[in-house]
Amino acid sequence: MHIKSKLPKSEITIFTVMSGLARKHNAINLGQGFPDFDCEERLRNLVAKYLNDEKNQYCPMPGLLDLRQSISDKIQLTCGQTVSPQDEICITAGATQALFTAITAFVHPGEEVIILEPAYDSYIPSIQIAGGIPRGYQMVYPDYAIDWNEIESMVNEKTRMIIINTPHNPTGTVLKKSDLEALENIVANRDIIVLSDEVYEHLIYDGATHQSVLRFPKLYQQSIAVFSFGKTFHSTGWKMGYAVGPKYLMDEFKNVHQWNVFCVNSFTQYALAEHLQTPTNYTSLPTFFEQKRDFLTDRLKDTPLVPKLSQGTFFQLFNYAALSDMDDATFAKYLTTEIGVAAIPLSPFYSKPPGDKVIRLCFAKKEATLAAAAERLAKLAK
């Protein structure tokens, strides 16, 4: 039988490749983004409590109402906006499913989606499965600033969606209020949806404020924002997340969601609903991760790796141009196999890699792990 792939050019994700290589060579894994410490005991106990309390059957299609209420309360507290738990929130199997559902719900064959590269690697395949056409705008090292006039010049009658991501993986940059205002002006009076990937909303440093689309009432009317409990509560393996948007968009989102998963697992939703009611569980995150960022940066200051200070996410970029002419994929493999520290190259985040000598390291690790990795990286000649 002959089958025709919808993703004929798709390769195994760089995260799987580098984690596999790290395991094979016993390298310390600062590649794939996940914490090497467990989620909080309080949260684990809540999950166990609800698992053992007969909360094991289907929940409502958009998710447990108590969890949607807790999310709405959090949005009120962090963004000062009122979002309806009934109409404007849907619980998903992680942010990846939320992104996929939003893209497949709104993008029709032949329509264009503007993405900002380097871009998270699930966006392009999801667009292609929907029959859409990704149009990449290239952000440039080291500032990765966005020229919104150029974005506007990419817009045409086929443009259906613009995907943004703040704080940004892999660059660790964050969008400013003026960026969101510029975007709001571009999409105003056009049938363009903004898909805002905000999975690192609470991982933001140096006193900056996360500029969510939820803070901009006019922009929000054309937006779907996507979040992940994996990032917020150190539980990437649970694959729990949610999408937030105005009712008319979420009705269509849920129209696809119900035929995709219908609903996602029940007992963690009870636990998350309760855990969210204590705001310090997420408001403490910037300080927690900023210390890790600074610890890693300090430990690497005597190596030839030049940091680009992370403003958000749990990633930091390092420039290795002083050290090697290797391309980034080769250098990341060399670090993993020869130095014993796994890293992520940036080229897989681009349609046309610019050839920057930059790699990404994840600092969501115990200090002992970061210290051990720094000791190995100190072997890099100055």
Ligand code: PMP
């Ligand atoms: N978006 C970005 C920018 C990410 O870095 C990730 C990976 N953590 C996701 C989406 C996917 O999140 P999840 O694991 O909740 O599907």
Ligand code: GLN
């Ligand atoms: N988001 C994580 C990262 O950027 C990886 C997620 C995955 O492995 N699919 O490293």
